[in-house]
Amino acid sequence: MIMHPLPEGVPLRRTSRRLLGGLLALGMTVAVSACGEESTDTTGSEPAEGGWSFTDDLGTTVELPEAPTRIAGLNDLAASLWNYGLEPVATFGQTSAEDDVAFEGRDLSDVAIVGSSYGEIDLEALAAADPDVIVTTIYPVDSSGEIPADTAGYGFTDQAQQEQVAEIAPIITIAYRGSAADVIERVVELADALGVDTGSGTVADARADFETASEELTETASSGVSVLPVFATEADGWWMAKASDDPQLALYQELGVNFVDPGGDGYFWNSVGWEEVPNHPSDVLLYSLRFSMTPEEIAAQPTAALLPAIEAAQLYPWKYIGPDYVAQAAYMEELSGYLSEAQRVTG
Structure with a gap:
């Protein structure tokens, strides 16, 4: 990302216009x-x-x-x-x-x-x-x-x-x-x-690990726990990712992960203010590791503290990693671990 598009409102520091x-x-x-x-x-x-x-x-x-x-x-x-x-x-x-x-x-x-x-x-x-x-x-x-x-x-x-x-x-x-x-x-x-050499060696081994991790994720996702990936900022509130628009999340969804549909008409994200955060419950929250607030900072927000996932301490890192077998297998193993220990805490 996930690699992924930056949410609107996240400032970009522009490079200088030096004519080299x-x-x-x-x-x-x-x-x-x-x-x-x-x-x-x-x-x-x-x-x-x-x-x-x-x-x-x-x-x-x-x-x-x-x-x-x-x-x-x-x-x-x-x-x-x-x-x-x-x-x-x-x-x-x-x-x-x-x-x-x-x-x-x-x-x-x-x-x-x-x-x-x-x-x-x-x-x-x-x-x-x-x-x-x-x-x-x-x-x-x-x-x-x-x-x-x-x-x-x-x-x-x-x-x-x-x-x-x-x-x-x-x-x-x-x-x-x-x-x-x-x-x-x-x-x-x-x-x-x-x-x-993509037919043997490192790449072939990584492909095998990826296939194993895919099977494991499908198995752990079968519990049905709901998952919501978020990018949170104190000033702008809650940015919720749409799994179908993010290739990494779309892959996990294909493998059975039950992502919450955050609604909204925009591409990739639906953003809401902090006052609306309780309207988007989930069993698990995946928090962005890029620029987002930490789990402690999120939990300290009064409205976020009302979320079932936060009450159950089921917040886990959402890593933006590259589109390759090695990185994806490693993160899918992590995600499987999160889902296997998480409980269903929403109605």
């Missing part, structure tokens, strides 16, 4: 061709004549003289590729990689952290990391799953910033929509194109 003319003088030559209506195959890469190519989920084909080895990008996707053995040279995202649970246990000493707030990317530092490609994700604009042509990739404030980044290295974009099961497979295809 020096970037244009770096002599980086890449061939990037946007595929229009004539090309709709985004299933993987086709080897260019004597080179390397990959067609991403926007229909853009990145072509290079040889397979890229120096990869930079958004924390979520960079962490997933690292789980398959591809250590990034640079990362950026909503938070610093040092504070991102997706990188827990990783030695980041050789990774340039070029952004630690959404849209704040140090272009000079990114250029100095000398990436061959830059990877990111992109979200639809609504529940239809549509991604308009002028939509900037996740992690970029707008198209102008994205174009500046593309001057450093070509951008590969993976769409984060539908079920994470499909997104995971797409990332495997990208890893395969980048030279990872």
